[in-house]
Amino acid sequence: MPEMELSPKKQVPLKMNQSRLKRLWGRIVQHKFFYLLMLPGILYFLVFRYAPMWGLLIAFQDYNPFQGIWGSPWVGFKHFIDLFTFDYFYTLLRNTLVINFLSLILYFPVPIILAIMLNEIRHEVFKRVNQSIVYLPHFLSWVVVVGLTFFMLSTDIGAINKILGSMFDFRISFLTSDKWFWVIITFQSIWKDAGWGTIIFLAAIASVNPSLYEAAVVDGASRMRQIWHITLPAIRHVIIILLILRLGSMMDVGFEQILLMLNPLVMNVGDVFDTYAFTQGILRGDTSIGVAVGMFKGIVGLILVLGANWLSKKFGNEGIF
Amino acid sequence: MSFVLSKRMTIGDYFIYGSIVLFSFICLAPFLYVVSVSLTDPEVYVPFQFRIIPEQFSLASYAYLLSTNSFLNSLKNTAYITIVGTIFNIIVTFTMAYGLTKKTLPGRTFILYAVVFTLVFNAGIVPNYILVQGLGLINSHWALILINLTNAWSLIVVKSFMDSIPIELEEAARIDGCNDIGVFLRIIIPLSMPAIAAFTLFFAVAHWNTYFNAMIYLTDSSKWTLQVLIKTLVIDSGSDAVAQAGSSGEQAALPQETIRMASIVLAMLPILVIYPFLQKYFAKGVMLGSVKG
Numbered sequence: 001m002p003e004m005e006l007s008p009k010k011q012v013p014l015k016m017n018q019s020r021l022k023r024l025w026g027r028i029v030q031h032k033f034f035y036l037l038m039l040p041g042i043l044y045f046l047v048f049r050y051a052p053m054w055g056l057l058i059a060f061q062d063y064n065p066f067q068g069i070w071g072s073p074w075v076g077f078k079h080f081i082d083l084f085t086f087d088y089f090y091t092l093l094r095n096t097l098v099i100n101f102l103s104l105i106l107y108f109p110v111p112i113i114l115a116i117m118l119n120e121i122r123h124e125v126f127k128r129v130n131q132s133i134v135y136l137p138h139f140l141s142w143v144v145v146v147g148l149t150f151f152m153l154s155t156d157i158g159a160i161n162k163i164l165g166s167m168f169d170f171r172i173s174f175l176t177s178d179k180w181f182w183v184i185i186t187f188q189s190i191w192k193d194a195g196w197g198t199i200i201f202l203a204a205i206a207s208v209n210p211s212l213y214e215a216a217v218v219d220g221a222s223r224m225r226q227i228w229h230i231t232l233p234a235i236r237h238v239i240i241i242l243l244i245l246r247l248g249s250m251m252d253v254g255f256e257q258i259l260l261m262l263n264p265l266v267m268n269v270g271d272v273f274d275t276y277a278f279t280q281g282i283l284r285g286d287t288s289i290g291v292a293v294g295m296f297k298g299i300v301g302l303i304l305v306l307g308a309n310w311l312s313k314k315f316g317n318e319g320i321f
Numbered sequence: 322m323s324f325v326l327s328k329r330m331t332i333g334d335y336f337i338y339g340s341i342v343l344f345s346f347i348c349l350a351p352f353l354y355v356v357s358v359s360l361t362d363p364e365v366y367v368p369f370q371f372r373i374i375p376e377q378f379s380l381a382s383y384a385y386l387l388s389t390n391s392f393l394n395s396l397k398n399t400a401y402i403t404i405v406g407t408i409f410n411i412i413v414t415f416t417m418a419y420g421l422t423k424k425t426l427p428g429r430t431f432i433l434y435a436v437v438f439t440l441v442f443n444a445g446i447v448p449n450y451i452l453v454q455g456l457g458l459i460n461s462h463w464a465l466i467l468i469n470l471t472n473a474w475s476l477i478v479v480k481s482f483m484d485s486i487p488i489e490l491e492e493a494a495r496i497d498g499c500n501d502i503g504v505f506l507r508i509i510i511p512l513s514m515p516a517i518a519a520f521t522l523f524f525a526v527a528h529w530n531t532y533f534n535a536m537i538y539l540t541d542s543s544k545w546t547l548q549v550l551i552k553t554l555v556i557d558s559g560s561d562a563v564a565q566a567g568s569s570g571e572q573a574a575l576p577q578e579t580i581r582m583a584s585i586v587l588a589m590l591p592i593l594v595i596y597p598f599l600q601k602y603f604a605k606g607v608m609l610g611s612v613k614g
Contacts, residue, residue, distance in 0.1 A: 027427050033501035034420045041417025042432065044470040048452070049439045055448025114344065117337045126338075132600055133345040139592045141530030143548045147555040147585045148351040151358075157578050159354050162371035195348060223333050256533050260556060274446060281447035282537060294445025305441045 059292040065285075079292040088276075092293075096272045099258075100250045102186045108246060110190050111197030112239060116231055118198060119205050120223065134195025145192050146260040149184065150175065176265040185261060185270075189254065200242070204235040241312060248308030251301040273297040352589075359383070359583035366579055382583035392584070394543060395550040398462065402546060403528040406466040410524040411517060414471040418479035419509055440473040453538060464538040465531060465546075475520060482516045483509065519602050526592065551588045555581045 028035070054069065059079055061072040083089050114134070121127040137145065152159050153174040161171045174180045208230060216226050255274040262270045273293055281290015330338075354373070361372075362379035386392045420426065421433055443449075449468070458464035486509065494508050510517075532548040539545055 024427055027425065031423065031426050034423050034426055037416040037505065038420035038432070040413045041420075041471055041476070044413060044467075045435060045439065048449075048468050048470065049443075050435075052444035052448035052452045055444055055451050058448070058451075114341075117341055120334075120337050121341065130341050130345045132597065133348050135600065136593075136596060137348055139526055139530075139596060140589055141532060141548050143530075143532045143552045143556070144585055144589055147551060147581075147588075148355060150556060151355050151582060151585070152351055157368070157581075159371055166371060191348065195344070223331075259533065260552065277446050278537075282450055287447060287451070290447035291445065294447055298442055298445055302442045 056291060056295050058288055059295050061288060063287040063291070065287065075288075079288050080296065083289070083292055083296065088271075091268060092271055092273050092276055095269060096251060096253055098182055099185055099253050099272070102182055103189060104246060106186050107190050107194065108243065110194040112201055112235070114194060115198040115201035115205065115235070116227055118202060119231060120227075131195075131198075134198070136195075137192045138196035140192070142254070142256040142260055145188060146257070149188060149261075153184070175261075176263060178266050178269040181261070181266045181269045185254075185257065188257060188261075200238055201235050204238045205231055208234045240315060244308045244312045244315075247311075248305040249301070250304055251297050355582045355585055359579055359586050361579055363579045368578060382579040383587070385580060386583055386587060391542070391545075391550060392587075395545045395547045398544060399529060399547040402462050402465050402531075403525050405462075406469065406528045407521055407524045409466055409470055410475075411521060414475050414479055414520065415510070415513060415517065416505075417471060418476050418483055419505060421476065421480045422483045436473045436476055450537060459538055460541050460544055462539075462544065465528070465534055468534060469527070469531075475523070479513070479516055479520065483513060486512050515602075515605070519605060522595075522599055522602055529591065547588050551584050554584050 057069055058072070060074060060076060061069070062075050062078075063069070063072045118127055118131065121130075140148075151157060153161070155161050155171050155173050155175075158174070160174075165171050172180075174184060212230050213226055216230060221229065251273070253272050253274070255272075258270055258272055259275050259278070262275060274297065277290045277293040277297070280286045280293065357373060357375055358366075359382055360378050360380070361375035361382075362377040363381050364379075365377050367376075421429060421436075423429060453459065453464050453468065456464075458467065490508055490512070491504050494504050499507065530548065531546070532552065535546040535549050536552070539549065
């Protein structure tokens with residue numbers, strides 16, 4: 001880390017360099033307490049966040065757990081070539097993109113609309129009670145959410161199928177049919193997180209000066225006009241930033257959610273990069289393929305995030321980094 | 322919004338109130354249904370029949386679950402991981418975040434970039450698994466505590482919270498003879514209490530809810546956490562799982578549906594119980610770091 005501080009000043013004479021080094025050492029000693037405080041955190045990042053990156057080398061090997069990273073034979077890009085020429089890769093890609101795209105058009109607007117509606121409520125108690133209710137599902141685990149989904153939708157114990165069964169004597173196999181999978185995943189995400197997602201918009205709306213609304217009322221602006229000309233501009237920047245962030249995470253899907261919802265009958269529409277990396281790399285022991293899939297996803301994700309950040313700055317926003 | 326002149330409800334109002342009530346109802350309906358079924362007397366429960374109000378109330382399903390070793394054991398494991406894990410989370414996150422606020426610290430920018438990088442790039446599931454395996458942490462609860470010791474998002478939020486503490490307070494304390502340790506313990510920590518409260522909640526909920534890591538790292542069923550057990554009970558379903566959960570075969574006669582629903586309710590219970598009291602801290606916690614964006 002100290003080298004980082006020195007690198008831009010390479011041209012200075014050796015003697016001065018030494019005195020700078022001394023001064024730097026002095027500053028480090030002066031801050032020794034802070035380094036000590038940060039030590040557990042730094043060690044954590046080194047061991048649990050950066051050390052696994054060496055494991056990425058496995059993607060370029062025919063990894064054998066008994067020989068380890070040092071002993072396994074190198075094969076170059078073989079696993080990546082296999083991956084890109086493998087039909088199933090495009091199924092994984094399609095599933096990832098479809099799930100994200102559905103989330104973008106169906107999930108993304110919900111917290112915005114909900115926040116605008118909550119803001120229009122004049123009855124404070126009603127507003128607070130409903131806020132508490134819609135925030136709640138965010139704190140449940142995916143196991144619980146998927147469990148609740150089973151109790152609502154499964155053919156034997158699902159409430160909806162019980163109603164359908166008793167009224168029309170017919171049942172829909174929501175959970176084992178590939179037609180329903182994407183819809184259910186998207187709806188689950190909305191159920192769990194859309195309410196919680198309103199917080200950031202409500203905070204942005206709360207910063208609007210109430211006199212703007214008063215002036216609008218005096219000018220005879222209808223409620224729709226107030227929303228359009230005052231509320232929406234107030235949250236425009238938040239919407240744009242979140243939209244860009246969303247575009248930056250087009251490779252990510254709710255991994256625990258998908259993993260819990262998968263069953264053999266919906267594999268062709270539900271399998272995504274993470275679940276494939278998990279089944280191949282850990283369950284089937286095909287470590288190199290698992291690492292290669294994870295690495296491909298990670299690098300594309302990184303490019304998307306950096307691109308989104310660049311886009312954000314280009315639009316005059318602060319950017320996330 | 323007191324400035325609104327007329328208090329009379331318009332069509333727009335009805336639409337808005339109606340939509341919000343509908344959304345809240347959709348959020349609540351699954352809970353109500355599951356709680357209702359779990360409270361039904363297993364003796365009179367009729368499968369394949371939809372009922373909103375139980376025919377006969379009974380706590381038998383809960384009593385059964387709470388009498389099984391596997392359930393109690395997983396509850397104990399989850400409580401242990403949640404409590405110990407959260408304590409470590411708070412210590413590591415707040416000490417590191419404080420170091421990151423020191424602008425004069427050599428190497429600070431580098432560390433900050435290294436932390437933020439983990440936000441956008443992760444080695445992936447398999448390399449992490451190999452690391453945990455290499456460290457000999459498979460089947461240890463410490464695996465779950467150590468791999469989530471802190472994270473970039475929390476560090477950045479806490480750091481920007483600490484940045485908002487006026488530097489003058491620190492300087493005044495130094496003039497009064499406080500050393501670095503004194504400043505941290507007597508000035509920074511007490512002033513960070515709102516952030517500590519919010520993050521205690523966030524970390525505790527995250528530990529309580531962890532499923533995937535618990536599932537891959539805890540192979541021995543005596544080490545299982547609640548989420549892993551619930552997953553096998555509810556989602557993998559089948560009478561086998563319920564029979565396995567029971568210590569003896571005699572309760573196999575109980576309809577598993579009420580038991581499965583009771584297990585879900587018990588997994589949510591701690592969150593449902595603390596939630597109404599702590600909701601405002603959760604909501605505040607989200608906005609903590611937003612001062613600086």
